Amino acid sequence: MDQFGKTAGVVARVRAMVQDGTLVAGDAVPSTRVLAAELGVARGTVVAAYEQLDGEGWIRTRQGAVARVAAGVGAGHWPTEHTARDATGHADGSASTGADLLDARPGIPAVTAIAARDWRAAWRAAADAPLRNALSDPAGLPELRAQIAAQLGLARGFAPEIGRVVVTAGTAEALSLVTEGLRNRLGRAPVVAVEDPGYRSGRRAMTSAGATLVGVPVDGDGIDVDVLGRIGPVDAVIVTPTHQYPLGSVMPVARRLSLLDWATRTGAVVVEDDYDSEFRHRGSPVPALAALDATGVVVHVGGFSKTLDPRLRCSYVVLPPGPVHEAVAASRLARGPVVAEPVQIALAHLLRTGALRRHLGRVRRDYTHRRERVATRVAAVAGLEARALDGGLHAVLTWSGRAAGRDVVARMARSGVLVSALEEYEVSPGSAPAGIVLGYGALTLPQLDRALDVLLEVLRVRGD
Numbered sequence: 001m002d003q004f005g006k007t008a009g010v011v012a013r014v015r016a017m018v019q020d021g022t023l024v025a026g027d028a029v030p031s032t033r034v035l036a037a038e039l040g041v042a043r044g045t046v047v048a049a050y051e052q053l054d055g056e057g058w059i060r061t062r063q064g065a066v067a068r069v070a071a072g073v074g075a076g077h078w079p080t081e082h083t084a085r086d087a088t089g090h091a092d093g094s095a096s097t098g099a100d101l102l103d104a105r106p107g108i109p110a111v112t113a114i115a116a117r118d119w120r121a122a123w124r125a126a127a128d129a130p131l132r133n134a135l136s137d138p139a140g141l142p143e144l145r146a147q148i149a150a151q152l153g154l155a156r157g158f159a160p161e162i163g164r165v166v167v168t169a170g171t172a173e174a175l176s177l178v179t180e181g182l183r184n185r186l187g188r189a190p191v192v193a194v195e196d197p198g199y200r201s202g203r204r205a206m207t208s209a210g211a212t213l214v215g216v217p218v219d220g221d222g223i224d225v226d227v228l229g230r231i232g233p234v235d236a237v238i239v240t241p242t243h244q245y246p247l248g249s250v251m252p253v254a255r256r257l258s259l260l261d262w263a264t265r266t267g268a269v270v271v272e273d274d275y276d277s278e279f280r281h282r283g284s285p286v287p288a289l290a291a292l293d294a295t296g297v298v299v300h301v302g303g304f305s306k307t308l309d310p311r312l313r314c315s316y317v318v319l320p321p322g323p324v325h326e327a328v329a330a331s332r333l334a335r336g337p338v339v340a341e342p343v344q345i346a347l348a349h350l351l352r353t354g355a356l357r358r359h360l361g362r363v364r365r366d367y368t369h370r371r372e373r374v375a376t377r378v379a380a381v382a383g384l385e386a387r388a389l390d391g392g393l394h395a396v397l398t399w400s401g402r403a404a405g406r407d408v409v410a411r412m413a414r415s416g417v418l419v420s421a422l423e424e425y426e427v428s429p430g431s432a433p434a435g436i437v438l439g440y441g442a443l444t445l446p447q448l449d450r451a452l453d454v455l456l457e458v459l460r461v462r463g464d
């Protein structure tokens with residue numbers, strides 16, 4: 001390795017020690033002599049690396065003094081995957097740079113709650129699977145699809161044949177795949193109705209796959225089916241009937257039936273995004289819309305992002321029998337397999353052994369506690385309202401004052417708490433009230449309290 005490469009290696013190593021918390025602000029870094037000996041490099045290499053680190057602001061070196069990690073850098077405020085992904089203003093540099101930045105945006109469940117033994121066993125199963133001189137099945141590993149079908153039968157009220165289950169790389173790929181299938185079948189851009197406010201990443205995925213989107217308002221019962229019936233020809237509609245995203249309404253059976261009736265009459269496809277339905281904090285779980293589908297109009301989308309770990313990037317679609325199935329299956333075949341087979345093997349193991357069910361039992365109780373905390377604290381504040389709390393892992397908080405959601409989000413970020421503004425979910429401006437979306441899935445109760453304290457401070461209201 002050349003000198004430059006060696007220096008870069010030392011720089012990367014010290015940076016990593018700061019990022020993972022091995023070294024924190026104020027800690028002395030090893031002397032150049034000690035580190036050079038430890039790494040087996042020339043002392044000059046370490047001196048050059050420390051100069052570089054000083055120049056970048058990671059450490060402070062002064063003649064004759066011990067070099068120390070600079071103030072204001074430490075574990076915890078490095079951009080997470082989530083921060084990097086989001087282009088909506090959170091990561092705009094306005095956020096606090098303290099070491100205690102709290103990410104309370106929706107989308108992250110309690111991943112770490114899974115029993116380490118179960119998690120390891122699943123990956124051992126993946127490692128132990130016999131190697132094969134073969135390609136993966138584009139529709140997904142048959143064993144995983146069978147487990148998914150069985151799980152749907154137990155938890156969601158319908159048990160599809162395995163052939164109807166197709167594995168996708170997350171919900172976005174599922175929606176993109178369905179859009180592509182519809183486009184190929186229709187020979188033109190499909191017109192897709194979406195909830196307003198609704199799921200942004202889903203909208204992005206469908207537009208980039210060639211859909212023309214139309215926003216349809218949602219009310220306390222979910223998407224407004226009367227409006228849907230009036231907006232002209234629609235090829236598909238995407239809905240979150242069990243827990244409208246983000247506002248949280250549950251679509252009652254009467255509206256479900258009229259939605260299915262509309263789809264049957266018009267030939268439209270209803271795509272059900274069943275993203276967090278396993279978590280219901282009040283009453284019994286609501287069966288999937290697909291469980292009511294007598295005419296084969298529902299494409300059901302589910303996945304492991306909320307139940308297990310969004311980093312797995314594994315979801316699935318359940319296709320109704322008929323032409324839509326054929327079109328989407330053809331697109332799957334053309335795109336090829338998208339979820340690495342070892343991931344699918346590990347997931348199938350977690351399902352087959354009951355590890356996922358045990359994990360869900362555990363986190364469900366935790367989520368219910370967190371949800372209670374939000375409900376109790378918000379109830380004590382006049383002018384503040386919490387919604388979306390009957391299920392899932394996020395709360396929508398709205399207020400009676402005039403503060404805009406985006407301003408509240410920016411001010412909370414300056415105090416070290418990241419949340420999302422309700423406006424970010426709008427298709428047409430003004431479709432959502434001023435408010436924030438707070439994800440509580442991965443927060444401890446003290447963290448949740450801190451997020452709520454900061455919100456109250458920003459809104460200048462007092463909780464009891």
Ligand SMILES: Cc1ncc(COP(=O)(O)O)c(C=O)c1O
Nearest residue numbers: 107170171172199245275303305
């Ligand atoms: C409405 C909705 N659908 C689906 C998902 C899951 O997305 P993915 O499967 O791409 O991780 C989320 C995650 O936040 C969501 O909010």
